[in-house]
Amino acid sequence: MTDEFKIDPWSSTNIMEEDYKRLIKEFGIEEMSDSLREIFKKNRFIRRKIIFGHRSLDTIYRAIEKGKNWAVMSGIKPSGPFHLGTMTTALEIVEFQKMGGKAYYCIADIESWEDNGIPYEEAEEIAVDNLADILALGLDPSPKKAYIWRQSQEPIVKDACFKVSRLVTNNMLHAIYGEKTFGLYLAALIQVGDILLPQILDGAQPTIVPVGIDQDPHIRLTRDLTRRYYKKFFLPGSTYHYLLTGLDGSEKMSKRNPNSYFTFNEDLKSIEKKIMGTLTGGRRNKKEQKELGGEPQNCMIYKILMYHFEESDEKLNEDFLACIHGELMCGPHKRECVEKVIEFIKKHREKKEKLIDKARELLNII
Amino acid sequence: MTDEFKIDPWSSTNIMEEDYKRLIKEFGIEEMSDSLREIFKKNRFIRRKIIFGHRSLDTIYRAIEKGKNWAVMSGIKPSGPFHLGTMTTALEIVEFQKMGGKAYYCIADIESWEDNGIPYEEAEEIAVDNLADILALGLDPSPKKAYIWRQSQEPIVKDACFKVSRLVTNNMLHAIYGEKTFGLYLAALIQVGDILLPQILDGAQPTIVPVGIDQDPHIRLTRDLTRRYYKKFFLPGSTYHYLLTGLDGSEKMSKRNPNSYFTFNEDLKSIEKKIMGTLTGGRRNKKEQKELGGEPQNCMIYKILMYHFEESDEKLNEDFLACIHGELMCGPHKRECVEKVIEFIKKHREKKEKLIDKARELLNII
Numbered sequence: 001m002t003d004e005f006k007i008d009p010w011s012s013t014n015i016m017e018e019d020y021k022r023l024i025k026e027f028g029i030e031e032m033s034d035s036l037r038e039i040f041k042k043n044r045f046i047r048r049k050i051i052f053g054h055r056s057l058d059t060i061y062r063a064i065e066k067g068k069n070w071a072v073m074s075g076i077k078p079s080g081p082f083h084l085g086t087m088t089t090a091l092e093i094v095e096f097q098k099m100g101g102k103a104y105y106c107i108a109d110i111e112s113w114e115d116n117g118i119p120y121e122e123a124e125e126i127a128v129d130n131l132a133d134i135l136a137l138g139l140d141p142s143p144k145k146a147y148i149w150r151q152s153q154e155p156i157v158k159d160a161c162f163k164v165s166r167l168v169t170n171n172m173l174h175a176i177y178g179e180k181t182f183g184l185y186l187a188a189l190i191q192v193g194d195i196l197l198p199q200i201l202d203g204a205q206p207t208i209v210p211v212g213i214d215q216d217p218h219i220r221l222t223r224d225l226t227r228r229y230y231k232k233f234f235l236p237g238s239t240y241h242y243l244l245t246g247l248d249g250s251e252k253m254s255k256r257n258p259n260s261y262f263t264f265n266e267d268l269k270s271i272e273k274k275i276m277g278t279l280t281g282g283r284r285n286k287k288e289q290k291e292l293g294g295e296p297q298n299c300m301i302y303k304i305l306m307y308h309f310e311e312s313d314e315k316l317n318e319d320f321l322a323c324i325h326g327e328l329m330c331g332p333h334k335r336e337c338v339e340k341v342i343e344f345i346k347k348h349r350e351k352k353e354k355l356i357d358k359a360r361e362l363l364n365i366i
Numbered sequence: 367m368t369d370e371f372k373i374d375p376w377s378s379t380n381i382m383e384e385d386y387k388r389l390i391k392e393f394g395i396e397e398m399s400d401s402l403r404e405i406f407k408k409n410r411f412i413r414r415k416i417i418f419g420h421r422s423l424d425t426i427y428r429a430i431e432k433g434k435n436w437a438v439m440s441g442i443k444p445s446g447p448f449h450l451g452t453m454t455t456a457l458e459i460v461e462f463q464k465m466g467g468k469a470y471y472c473i474a475d476i477e478s479w480e481d482n483g484i485p486y487e488e489a490e491e492i493a494v495d496n497l498a499d500i501l502a503l504g505l506d507p508s509p510k511k512a513y514i515w516r517q518s519q520e521p522i523v524k525d526a527c528f529k530v531s532r533l534v535t536n537n538m539l540h541a542i543y544g545e546k547t548f549g550l551y552l553a554a555l556i557q558v559g560d561i562l563l564p565q566i567l568d569g570a571q572p573t574i575v576p577v578g579i580d581q582d583p584h585i586r587l588t589r590d591l592t593r594r595y596y597k598k599f600f601l602p603g604s605t606y607h608y609l610l611t612g613l614d615g616s617e618k619m620s621k622r623n624p625n626s627y628f629t630f631n632e633d634l635k636s637i638e639k640k641i642m643g644t645l646t647g648g649r650r651n652k653k654e655q656k657e658l659g660g661e662p663q664n665c666m667i668y669k670i671l672m673y674h675f676e677e678s679d680e681k682l683n684e685d686f687l688a689c690i691h692g693e694l695m696c697g698p699h700k701r702e703c704v705e706k707v708i709e710f711i712k713k714h715r716e717k718k719e720k721l722i723d724k725a726r727e728l729l730n731i732i
Contacts, residue, residue, distance in 0.1 A: 110528050
């Protein structure tokens with residue numbers, strides 16, 4: 001564990017390109033090999049190389065091969081409406097669930113208390129809204145295929161937290177997370193319980209946790225404590241996606257900075273405005289753009305289409321080529337993107353409205 | 367909070383006489399006034415000045431005066447059989463219960479895990495044994511008069527722990543407890559939940575926690591967090607007794623040092639041997655004893671009789687005077703003490719045997 005280089009799951013600082021490489025090297029994250037990518041190509045985020053690294057993803061592959069149970073686990077901190085960042089994790093779960101994993105989805109309301117001071121009662125309505133979003137995104141909530149819990153209501157995660165805390169030292173937490181409040185350390189140990197829940201509840205099985213790289217400290221802590229306290233369990237695995245930078249040019253889409261993202265509940269005009277104003281990979285003027293071509297790899301329009309709003313790989317590829325060849329201009333591309341997003345959001349809201357009661361029922365919130 | 371002077375609830379170092387004075391002064395413990403002692407004279411430990419200080423004991427007095435509800439709360443860490451130290455706290459509860467307080471008794475099995483590595487299942491049998499002891503000592507377990515819980519099974523204390531942890535910093539815990547594992551800090555915050563349980567469960571009411579002075583850090587932490595998070599609650603109060611020094615001359619009776627104490631489950635011959643071998647306030651020989659008189663204030667025989675085994679204040683007083691006048695010799699006094707202890711233990715075991723099933727039922731352990 002190096003002390004110089006820390007990533008902080010509770011900050012809104014992004015990880016730079018060179019940092020990704022360093023993380024892979026220093027913390028033992030494995031790069032996604034071509035063969036694993038091929039195996040998991042049904043997963044859009046793996047296929048499109050948005051997921052760039054993993055730990056123990058091969059255990060999932062072996063479980064699929066042998067027809068054994070495996071789990072995909074993630075969750076959301078109920079502190080605000082869904083946005084493109086939370087959507088990534090949610091869709092990753094949906095993709096893995098479609099491949100046969102049982103989905104374990106956690107509403108991290110203890111964390112929203114410790115981190116944001118949101119009382120559980122206040123978190124309830126946000127949780128219902130968030131869960132309706134992920135249902136609308138395609139999560140199958142049937143009991144055989146999914147288990148959904150709120151931390152505050154789930155004895156399993158609290159008990160696991162108390163169990164694993166015994167030999168944890170403050171130095172260890174400091175080395176992983178830096179100087180934080182006791183409450184945030186506690187939230188981290190609750191999250192260890194969340195990640196172990198699939199195996200505590202349904203028996204030892206490979207588990208994959210799709211996260212942004214900023215969440216890796218939780219994965220490392222969990223694997224470390226699993227080795228010590230749950231020797232019969234599989235070490236929880238993980239996949240890592242690149243984090244979207246902010247629409248406004250800020251380092252990371254973050255609930256802490258409303259201009260960096262839009263939410264699913266936002267006024268459509270406001271969403272349109274934010275997209276139209278985002279940074280593209282375009283040149284200073286039309287002439288240059290035609291001569292030099294654009295830089296889609298630095299273009300937020302291209303990225304949000306690739307992450308979420310363009311279903312067709314072929315179309316994405318065509319646009320990429322058209323852009324670098326100077327044939328695609330930013331104006332029309334932005335407008336096309338806006339149309340797709342608005343269309344998606346409208347349909348999503350229709351679906352979601354019908355799912356609010358279901359979400360309420362699943363969370364046992366009346 | 368001073369950094370130079372810390373008391374550690376998890377160590378077996380005793381508090382010296384001058385330290386008691388310093389604690390009272392530095393941490394704002396109130397000395398037991400003659401008027402309060404008079405009011406609570408039914409309580410043997412207050413009457414005999416074994417309890418020397420308190421916080422907010424006056425709130426209990428006012429509740430009694432006005433016929434309002436009040437609580438007495440304490441507990442035991444299930445890590446071994448009852449001994450003279452645990453007996454003190456247990457009897458203090460019984461005394462306060464007799465005065466009209468509802469007794470809240472906690473089995474601190476999360477602490478026995480974090481501190482001693484005893485898994486909950488292993489703690490269960492110890493807990494049954496410990497609870498049968500306190501029932502035999504006179505605790506009335508009827509639901510109107512008592513509430514008994516195991517930390518591991520009680521959502522209230524876990525939830526309170528998560529609630530109050532939010533703004534707790536590691537510096538704060540370090541200042542109170544010194545450098546400890548995360549698990550012990552966590553146990554301390556669970557204990558905050560234990561102390562607040564009477565008010566969370568049954569509404570705001572004055573609460574008294576009879577403890578050894580070594581437990582004061584928990585009281586201070588609880589009062590601090592009650593001020594911040596439970597503004598409508600009474601600040602939990604406490605009484606402080608002097609700690610018994612070890613039978614073998616060590617600083618404190620401690621489970622960590624088997625020669626310093628005897629347990630209620632111990633072989634009677636072994637108990638006899640430990641008592642006969644303890645330090646008294648006697649002089650070097652009979653002649654000196656007759657001339658100078660003994661020092662009962664430094665005598666373990668006198669102390670254990672005063673704490674637990676001599677029912678009559680008068681007899682205690684007579685012995686005290688006989689000793690300092692050189693009329694009571696250590697040999698006969700020891701033998702008398704042994705007889706009383708053995709008789710007590712025998713009767714206690716008879717009572718206890720009949721209460722094991724009741725204890726099991728109360729703890730819901732089959």
